[in-house]
Amino acid sequence: MSNIIVEPSRQDTVPPDPDAKRPAGRRSRPKKQDASRGVRTVVSPHTLATPRGRVIYWIVLIGVVVSFTAVFVFPLYWMVTGALKTPEELAQIPPSFFPTSIDFGVYAEAWDQLDLGTFLYNTLIYAGGAWLITLVIDVSAAYALSKLRPVLGKLVLAGMLSTLMIPPMVILLPAYLTVKDVPIFGWDLLNTPWAIWLPAAANGFFIFLLKRFFDSIPRELLEAAQIDGASPLRILWSIVLPVSRPIIGVVSILSVVTVWKDFVWPLLVLPDSDKMSISVGIASLSAQMPQNVLIAALVIASLPAIIVFFIFQRSIMAGLTAGSLKG
Amino acid sequence: MSAISVRGTRRKPGTVRRGVRRNLTAYGFLCGALICFAFFSWYPMIREVLLSFQQNNFVDAPVWVGFDNFRTVITDPTFVTAWVNTAVFTGLALLVGYVIPFFAAIVLNELRHARAYLRFVVYLPVMLPPAVAVLLFKWFYDPGAGLFNQVLDAVHLPTLAWLDSTSTALLSLVLVSTWMNLGTGTLIYLAALQSIPGELYEAAELDGAGLFKRIWHVTIPQTRLILLVMLLLQIVATMQVFIEPYLLTGGGPENATVTVAYLMYQYAFNFGDFGGGGALGLMLMIVLMVFSAVYLRVSRDTDN
Numbered sequence: 001m002s003n004i005i006v007e008p009s010r011q012d013t014v015p016p017d018p019d020a021k022r023p024a025g026r027r028s029r030p031k032k033q034d035a036s037r038g039v040r041t042v043v044s045p046h047t048l049a050t051p052r053g054r055v056i057y058w059i060v061l062i063g064v065v066v067s068f069t070a071v072f073v074f075p076l077y078w079m080v081t082g083a084l085k086t087p088e089e090l091a092q093i094p095p096s097f098f099p100t101s102i103d104f105g106v107y108a109e110a111w112d113q114l115d116l117g118t119f120l121y122n123t124l125i126y127a128g129g130a131w132l133i134t135l136v137i138d139v140s141a142a143y144a145l146s147k148l149r150p151v152l153g154k155l156v157l158a159g160m161l162s163t164l165m166i167p168p169m170v171i172l173l174p175a176y177l178t179v180k181d182v183p184i185f186g187w188d189l190l191n192t193p194w195a196i197w198l199p200a201a202a203n204g205f206f207i208f209l210l211k212r213f214f215d216s217i218p219r220e221l222l223e224a225a226q227i228d229g230a231s232p233l234r235i236l237w238s239i240v241l242p243v244s245r246p247i248i249g250v251v252s253i254l255s256v257v258t259v260w261k262d263f264v265w266p267l268l269v270l271p272d273s274d275k276m277s278i279s280v281g282i283a284s285l286s287a288q289m290p291q292n293v294l295i296a297a298l299v300i301a302s303l304p305a306i307i308v309f310f311i312f313q314r315s316i317m318a319g320l321t322a323g324s325l326k327g
Numbered sequence: 328m329s330a331i332s333v334r335g336t337r338r339k340p341g342t343v344r345r346g347v348r349r350n351l352t353a354y355g356f357l358c359g360a361l362i363c364f365a366f367f368s369w370y371p372m373i374r375e376v377l378l379s380f381q382q383n384n385f386v387d388a389p390v391w392v393g394f395d396n397f398r399t400v401i402t403d404p405t406f407v408t409a410w411v412n413t414a415v416f417t418g419l420a421l422l423v424g425y426v427i428p429f430f431a432a433i434v435l436n437e438l439r440h441a442r443a444y445l446r447f448v449v450y451l452p453v454m455l456p457p458a459v460a461v462l463l464f465k466w467f468y469d470p471g472a473g474l475f476n477q478v479l480d481a482v483h484l485p486t487l488a489w490l491d492s493t494s495t496a497l498l499s500l501v502l503v504s505t506w507m508n509l510g511t512g513t514l515i516y517l518a519a520l521q522s523i524p525g526e527l528y529e530a531a532e533l534d535g536a537g538l539f540k541r542i543w544h545v546t547i548p549q550t551r552l553i554l555l556v557m558l559l560l561q562i563v564a565t566m567q568v569f570i571e572p573y574l575l576t577g578g579g580p581e582n583a584t585v586t587v588a589y590l591m592y593q594y595a596f597n598f599g600d601f602g603g604g605g606a607l608g609l610m611l612m613i614v615l616m617v618f619s620a621v622y623l624r625v626s627r628d629t630d631n
Contacts, residue, residue: 040525042541043437044532057437064434065441071506072448078474079463091472094481141360150353156361163368165619169567169588170612173595173604174374175367177385182366199367207360232352263458263570268596279458283574286462298463302455309454313447316454320511321518 076302083107083296090291110296113289118274119281120304126266126277127259129193130200134255135248137201142210143236147222157211163204169264175199176268195269200259206251213247214240250319253312260305375612378605385601396602397610400594403603408582409590413566416497416504416586420565424505425558428512433546435513436520446517450510457507461574464503465490468575490576493583500571500584508564512557519553520546552625559622563615587611 047053082090083106084099110116141160145153168175179189179199189195217240225235241248266277276284278301286294309316354361379396383389400406435445452460467474468489476486489499527545536544547554569588572578578585578593585593587607595604 040528041436041520042433042528042538042546044528057439060434061438061440064438064445068445068448072451072510075463075467075474075506076451078467082466093472093477095472095474095477137359137363140356144353144356148349148353148356150350150357153353156357159369160360160364163364163372165616165623166368166372166612167563167567167615167619169569170608170615171368171371171375172588173591173601173608174371174378176595177378177601178366178371178374181385183370198363201360202363202366202368204364204368232356236356257454261456263456279456283458283462291466294462295466298459301459305454305456306451309447309451317446317450317514320514 079295079302080299083110083292083299085292087290087292106292106296107300110289110293110300113293114282114285114297115274116278116281116297116300119276119278120300122270122275122281123260123277123279126193126196127256129197130259131252131256133197134201134203134206135252138203138206138210138251139241139244139248140236142207142214143232143240145207146211146214147217147235147240148232157207160204160207163202164208172264172268175265179269190269191272191275196259196266199265200255203255206255209247209251210244213244217243246318249315253315254319257305257308257316375605375608378601379609380602381605382602392602396600396606399600400603400606405582405585405590409585409587412497412582412584413568413586413588416501416568417562417565419498419501420504421558421561423501424508424512424565425561427505428509429516429554431509431513432516432520433542435517446514449513452507453510455507457570458574460507461503461571464499464506465575468499491580493580496576496580496583500568500575503575504565504568504571512561515553515557516550519550523549552628555625556622559618559625563618563622566611566615566618 043053048057081099084102084104085096086101089096089100144150145157179195181188189198221239222235225239230238261279262277263279263283267280267283270276270280273281273284282294282297282301289297377389380391380393381389382392382395431449435442435449438445470476470486470488470491473489475489479486487495490496523546527549528541531541531545567588568586569592572584572586572589573592576584578589588611591604591607591611593604594600594607
C-alpha cells in the first residue's frame, strides 16, 4: 500500500467528515467505542450498580464468554488438534480431548500431498493482482465520475450501480461463457489469472464507496492545484489519493478478502489442478485424503485469513459497516 | 445535462475545446472500468436473457427456441423440489441467522468487559474461506466419530444422521451456513445499537418501561431500517446458496438438498444444457431482483 500513500501528512487537510456513519476509518472508531462505555444502554447504570444487578451482570458476562468460545473457538480448536491425531485416534469413540501424541509431521504431509504451496501461491497471485487492478481501475473511474464529471457520467454511474442489483450467482453461466470466449477479442481466459482479475474490477460497490468519498473532498482544494497547472492525473496522485487513505484501505481489504474467500467462480474458470485457488484445490482433493491430512490442510488454509484478520481487524470491521449501512 | 446547454449559449472562445478535452480525459480515466463492466457485468446480464431463449452447442450458431428451455426446466421433477428447498433453506436460515445476531448484539452492547474478545471471536468464522468452514463441518457431521454426534452422545441425547438423512440434511446445511455468517449481522447490529441516543432509554425508564418494553419500544424502532435492510440482504444472499450443497451433499439424499443455484450448475456443467441453466438463472434473477430493488429503495431512504 505504501506506493499509494504519497503524502500521509496531507490527511489533516481534509475537513472532518460531516457524515458520522461514513467509514471514516481508524481515527473516528476508537473514540466512538470509548464513549459508548459511558453511554446509557438498555440496562440503566443504577440497576447495574446494585448488588443484584452486579451478580446478574457477571453471570450473563460469563455465560456469553463461555458460549461464544464454545460456538466459535472450540470448532477451530477441534480442527487444530484433530489434525494432530492419528486416523485411529480420530475414529475413536469417545474422542480424546487432547491429542495423545503431538506430531506436527502431518502438516508437512498435507503441504506436500496436496501441493498446498502451489495453491497458496496461486491464491496470493489472484488476490494480489485483483487488488492492484481493482484499485487502479476503480479509483480512476470514481475520480472521473466525481471530479471530472464528463457528459453521460450520470448514466455510466447508474449503469455501474445497477450491477449491485444482480447477485453474482444468477449471471454465473453467461459470465463463465464470456470468460471462455471473450466477445470481439476471442480470447479464452480460462486458467489464466485474468479470469479472476478483470471481473473482480467490475465492482459497482467499490465505485460507489470511492465516489462518495471523493465527492466529500472540497472542490477548492483541487481547483487551486488546477490553477497551478497540475494535470488531472497529478491531482489524483498528489491530492486525492493521500486524503483518501481510509476508503482505499477499506476497498483494499474488501477486494482481497472477497477474492480469497470466493469459491464458485475460481471453481469454474480455473479448472486445471495447478491453477486452482486454495479453497478449490482442497475441496477437489478432499475425497482422496486421509482424514487427518485433510484437516491439517484446512488449518493451513485458514491461517492466512486469521492472520490478516488479526492485523487488519479495524479496517475489516469498518468495511463491514460501510457495506451494510449504505449498500 | 441542462447546465451544459445553458453554458453553451454564453460560450467564450476556447470553452468548447476545453470541454472536449475534459471529457476526453475523463473517459480516459473511465475506460478501464467501462471495459471491465461492459464485458464482465453488462454483457453477461444481456447474455443471461439470450441464453435462456436459445439452444446453443457453442459450435453452430445458436437457435432461438422460445420458451422451450423454460418448459424443459419446469417439467423437470427436481424443479419444484429445488425451489421448495431454497425457500425452506432461506426461511430456516432467517429464523436462526436473523434473530440470533440481533439479540446477541443487544447483549454484547450491555457488556463492559471482554468486548474486543467477543467481537473478534464472533467474526472469526466469517473470515475463514467458506470452503474450509464447510469441509470442517462435513467432518463434524460424520455420523460415527463426528464431533456433533459425540457431543449429543455425551449429554445422552439421541444421535442424528445429519447429512445422510432427508429429514436433517437441509437443516445441517443451514447450521454451517449460519455459523459462518453470524458475525456479520452481529457486528452490524452492534454498530447500529451504539448510535441509539441514551436519553431515549432514560425517558422510557422514567415512564416505567421495563427491560423488555425498552427493547420493544426503543431499541427495535430505532434500528428498524437497518433491520429491514439486513433482512433483504440476507434473503438475497441465502437464496443463492450453492457451496453448501455442492460440497456437503451433492444435492442428496434423494434431492433433499438440491437448491436452485445448484440445479442451475448441474444443468450447465453436468447435463451440458446451458439453455436450461440459463432459464433457471433468469428465474432466480427475477425473484432476487425484486428483493434487491426493495433493498436499494430502503437503503436510499436510510441515506436521507
